[in-house]
Amino acid sequence: MRLQLNDxxxxxxxxxxxxxxxxxxxxxxxxxxxxTVTRLLDFLRACTPRHAEALAHPTLxxxxxxxxxxxxxxxxxxxxxxxxxxxxxx
Amino acid sequence: MVHLTAKVFVLGAGGLGAxxxxxxxxxxxxxxxxxxxxxxxxxxxxxxxxxxxxxxxxPKAISARHTLTRLQPGISITAWTERITEQNIHTxxxxxxxxxxxxxxxxxxxxxxxxxxxxxxPLISGAVLGWEGQVATFYHGVNAQAxxxxxxxxxxxxxxxxxxxxxxASAGVAGPAAGMIGALQAMAAMRVLTGQPMDPTLFLVNLHxxxxxxxxxxxxxxxxxxxxxx
Ligand SMILES: [Zn+2]
Numbered sequence: 001m002r003l004q005l006n007d008x009x010x011x012x013x014x015x016x017x018x019x020x021x022x023x024x025x026x027x028x029x030x031x032x033x034x035x036t037v038t039r040l041l042d043f044l045r046a047c048t049p050r051h052a053e054a055l056a057h058p059t060l061x062x063x064x065x066x067x068x069x070x071x072x073x074x075x076x077x078x079x080x081x082x083x084x085x086x087x088x089x090x
Numbered sequence: 091m092v093h094l095t096a097k098v099f100v101l102g103a104g105g106l107g108a109x110x111x112x113x114x115x116x117x118x119x120x121x122x123x124x125x126x127x128x129x130x131x132x133x134x135x136x137x138x139x140x141x142x143x144x145x146x147x148x149p150k151a152i153s154a155r156h157t158l159t160r161l162q163p164g165i166s167i168t169a170w171t172e173r174i175t176e177q178n179i180h181t182x183x184x185x186x187x188x189x190x191x192x193x194x195x196x197x198x199x200x201x202x203x204x205x206x207x208x209x210x211x212p213l214i215s216g217a218v219l220g221w222e223g224q225v226a227t228f229y230h231g232v233n234a235q236a237x238x239x240x241x242x243x244x245x246x247x248x249x250x251x252x253x254x255x256x257x258x259a260s261a262g263v264a265g266p267a268a269g270m271i272g273a274l275q276a277m278a279a280m281r282v283l284t285g286q287p288m289d290p291t292l293f294l295v296n297l298h299x300x301x302x303x304x305x306x307x308x309x310x311x312x313x314x315x316x317x318x319x320x
Binding site: 015016061067068083090 | 104105106130137191193194195196199216217218219220222223224242243246256261264294296298299301303304305306
């Protein structure tokens with residue numbers, strides 16, 4: 001059986017989401033029913049307590065393949081998905 | 091090269107406004123409006139590099155003007171020390187050609203985003219926290235097809251932030267991170283002032299791991315600020 005290394009979503013985390021999860025990037029295989037941004041966030045929150053805490057805030061922004069995405073936009077395990085919070089510091 | 095007669099509004103004379111103002115002044119911009127209602131504190135100086143120990147306790151806008159006029163004696167700096175509000179923002183922005191936002195709260199960010207739409211001004215937005223920052227240029231005031239800050243970020247009340255999100259006060263800001271984001275904003279300002287529009291993108295800067303990501307910001311057709319009004 002061939003190991004399908006490509007069938008992993010690449011997750012990128014920024015700012016305090018990165019700090020809480022503990023890594024700037026990881027690759028994760030997605031279950032077949034994870035097909036939208038909302039489903040993805042629900043799935044990731046269930047991965048570990050760190051993910052749950054990091055991804056709890058409702059204002060997090062998501063970019064799929066370097067484009068800002070909304071809750072119902074599609075995601076797949078071929079995508080690069082960045083998660084970042086709004087930041088207000090000056 | 092740069093449009094030297096431009097008048098640039100710098101919101102915040104903190105970690106971002108400081109390098110923005112220094113670079114623009116030294117690039118030859120002759121007129122800056124610097125708005126900040128806070129005073130210089132010792133804990134600011136590592137990142138707010140336009141201020142010095144002799145400015146401690148002074149309004150930041152005044153302290154910034156002092157440093158900038160010593161560097162560029164011919165420069166005209168309007169120091170705006172009142173808090174920017176819905177009531178005074180149009181007066182504060184009058185005659186300006188460009189807004190560079192380095193403010194420290196979401197309310198000011200949304201306020202200046204709305205004002206740029208009604209006054210037809212480009213907006214260069216920067217934010218920094220800890221090791222990281224974000225920069226975006228918004229043309230919604232100039233181009234009806236362009237997205238705005240609200241297309242990207244929902245309204246967040248700062249009291250909600252204070253209880254649930256890290257802030258500069260709670261998480262700190264690395265001085266070089268503020269310097270880099272401010273430098274990116276100053277570069278974007280120089281691009282805008284030379285008539286070279288920027289794409290509607292958000293640049294995410296992670297200086298902890300030296301990872302950078304540039305994302306496209308589509309216009310939100312339902313945006314309550316720049317979308318079609320009901
Ligand atoms: Zn908008």
